[in-house]
Amino acid sequence: MRRVIHFILLCLLVSQADGESWWAFQPLKQVSPPELPGLKNPVDQFVLSRLREQGMTFAPKVTPETRLRRLFVTLVGMPPTLAEADAFLTDNPVGAWERQINALLEDPRYGEHWATMWLDLVRYSDSDGWNQDAYRPHIWRYRDYVVNAFNDDKPYPEFVREQLAGDELDGDNPEHLEAAGYLRLGIYEYNQRDVRSLWSDVLNEITDTTGDVFLGMSVGCARCHDHKFDDITQKDYFKLRAFFEPIIWRDDLTASTAFEKERYAEQMGKWKAATKSIHDEIAVLLKPYHDRKWKSTVDKFPLDIQACFHKPVSERDSLEHKMAYLVARQFEEEGGGPLKSMKKEDEVAYEALKKSLAAYDDLKPKPLSPVMTATAFDGPHSPTVIPGVEEAVSPGFLSAMPGDASIDSQKKRLALAEWIANPNNPLTTRVLVNRIWQQHFGEGLVSTASDFGRKGQRASHPELLDWLACEFVRNEWSIKHLHRIMLRSWTWQQSTLHPQMKDYQKRDPDEKMLWRGRVRRLSAEGVRDSMLMLSGELLAEVGGPGVNEDVPRRALYVKRFRNDNDTFLHAFDMTPGLKSTAQRNETTTPTQALTMINGDYALGRAKVWSKRLQDDDRSTAMLARDAMRSAWGREPTGDEIGQAVPFLEKSQDSWTDFCHVLLNSNEFLFVH
């Protein structure tokens, strides 16, 4: 009854405020693009009809070479090489653009680039993020999962289900376990004794992030009070959190196939049998030390946490099991096994035993591929309690939104995923389609891409947004289909210059009407990857564990540490991986200038690049032309070549300096 009254009150409040419920919660409108003679692309039909209403029109299309550079940067995150540019510019113009789009959508670099958008949203990082900020050696499998999902054009509902509930789908499928790494992406470090608060913080943070990422709603405010602006109550918040309550973290699962696991078990059995007596001896030798270490570890925790730890697993609920896990993590992380304080004679004996064990190494199977993932606890699930109110709540969906799917108590997160990835969920598709739009145009149709609530911006073209969302669902939730529609539009191919620019800017100062293209800076990764491409150093390997900064692989693969915010990539606004980020800041700072003009990295790339140029025996003018073309994506003018040649002929170092100037130039760093 109370709930009904609450709902009625809410409706009254909402209707008083707006006359109807908030637009983003309303069902998608089935709209057709306005008929405009000569226009076939629906995006253009929507955009141009709005422009015409204001007596405005599109800017002209950009030149083919500029358009190509824009396309490469948008789809694969770096400009074309000269060879790629020449191939396009000399291709049969009929269908060349479509062929180029399709080729890039099949290029593995596409997934590498588009993964970044998602990794920013889910605050991906390779490190723990407290003090020690240790490297997470297996989380890269989640990153690769995202790269592959984009490359394979995985239908969005699958993408949602696998991340939120991979373990509940088919617990043995390596890909599903990797995807469920989503549940491990938050910051966590083992050395905290107040594990109860720590775990509550972790759950809240997963809840906040899930609201941001999948629903485009910042639910975080409702943790402490009913949302002041949106129809999200504190109870809604904790209902959402309740889906995640029974999660337990798993470090014992592998991303190996059933066949590999079987072979591993078989071989392991052989090795164990052959070494049983040695293992027994080791166990006897280490037992007192292990016991002592366990005791000292456990004793440091508050008594209620110690009680969780001592309870048999079969009697624990999910929270108790989680507390016990967090205690055990400390034992392991603080070197539980190999022991510092062994007696001399025990140490000698231990070394001897290890040596005799090593004699059987050829029997020992190679380790499987561990995966950082999570599953639901298979015992009783502990309740979610609203703090202060002390009211227990069950998992449930946002009350202001449609959906009353029943929730399987053993597959709670799968129910959440199904509710999110349902075509009738009005937020999911609008939010995702808008994110994709943002990556093409620099700003979303809703400019606050993770806030579709009342504090966010309304859509500049609501009908276009809904049409795209419906079209997305109609085409099997294919993101590549969206790319094709957007990239083939005049809207996307417009010049950044408009003949009536001054007048238009007065009439539409925020440029929401889309009457010209936007100048954008290369992303942090784009700057680094493009420099490596120009210098010829970039390695084409896809996937695998993270690498150090000095390895010439794409920035995507450089290990990201949450506590190191002063790297080259961070100077260009890479996210720190702490909070979900829908749109990066795009700053212009003296620090960037210093890094580029004085720092080792850009200069180093310039040196390698210039060496490559100098090994070529064509004329200085020809080489200067090539260099400028590859950095700027256009034919340099005679005047520019005229400036370059005398500069290059000054001294030995001039080539390096010239390349360094190009890497620093605006035309390299910006895309038109």
Place this chain on the structure above:
Amino acid sequence: MTFNRRDFLQTSGAGFGSVALQWMLHQESQGSQHPLVHHAAKAKQVIFLFMEGGPSHLDLLDRKPLLDKLAGQPLPSSFKEPITAMGEKGAALLAAPRTWKRHGQSGLWASEWMPHIATCMDDIAVLKSCWTNGINHAGGVCQMNTCINFAGRPSLGSWVDYGLGSANENLPSFVVLCDNKGRPVNGSRNWGSGFMPATHQGVRIRGGEGEPIADLHPPTECPEDRQRAKLALLQKFNREHAAAFPQKSELEARIRSYELAFRMQAEAPEAVDLAGESEATKALYGMDHRDTEAFGRNCLLARRLVERGVRFVQLYSGTGSKWDSHAGIEKNHARLCRSMDKPVAGLLKDLKRRGLLEETLVVWGGEFGRTPMSEKGDGRDHNPTGFSMWMAGGGVKGGQSIGATDELGLYAVKDRMHVHDIHASILWLLGLDNMALTYDHKGRPERPTINEGAFNAKLIGA
């Protein structure tokens, strides 16, 4: 300024010529700043002396005779047993074997571990009832910097830069100095700008030899004439490019960023060059002694930076959690106090005699204090529930003690000041209202103290 600096640079034809540079610097110093403050500011800038690892309030400022009396006994049952970081159960209380004296006109207590700061007590307001949520270093240091123990929010210095803007754009307005080559707990995240643009993040400056700011100078392999020729060609390309794309503020901004970088290149080394400081001044900061040299240098640099308009200077003492003293607190604290005490007193005195203390708020403290209970026999565990900090200058009424902990210094009990209140008070003294200063992020008006905290008016004697 009536003259556009870039026009001047262009028409002078000098690129980054030194004549133009001198002229610009002069212009810059004439231009007065009008920060957007919410009320009349008491302070213009902050020097935050951060004792990393957690100094013992019980051994420095918060005298507890009962502690010495009960030493060796367990915590009386009338005190609630706290969750401690290291979790030693039932540990005996540890005496604070200090020599305590009252100092100055105000008669504030200080122990023999800070004899120099003790001579400044009339300028200092001691906050004896601070508390925080962070039980371990990562959370505590994060909270003292960003108001919350969970990572991801902008640092206090970023909020100050965001709120007040720069008073000298040739220098970063939020600067961090560490007293050793180590890395503080949480690394550079402590001075990160969180969800704000990177423009507001702190910049670590290194005193002594080497570059004060990373990549400030061209590499040695690239002599000045080469660098000049490069910059000339670069700006030529950039200007032609910008001319072809008018009304692109991004392109203009980038051209300007190179000019700013160049001016920083000229001004930053001067700001950190101590050659012009007299031997007497250096001695005042303890730079003439091995034990006090490192922190003394940083304190003197801090004065030079605030003189030049840097808004927020944070100095780490014991960088890398060195104040942490789970065992052997006597030896640990004696050494760290020695390294910090004279330099800090020198800073206060130097600021005062130059008339800078009035407009410079000096804040002293760690991420938490230490327990009255012992750990490992002769150390103390972390105490987030009650500890001391102090403030001086920037409109703060000195010679007073605010708030109190219980009789053993375990819990803050009177006039409790959470980190939210401490940050709100620092902002208030700078003319910023912690509830009115907002940054829109994901549909929420974010505030520096997370919608909590209040100015403690006792700080200004109200």
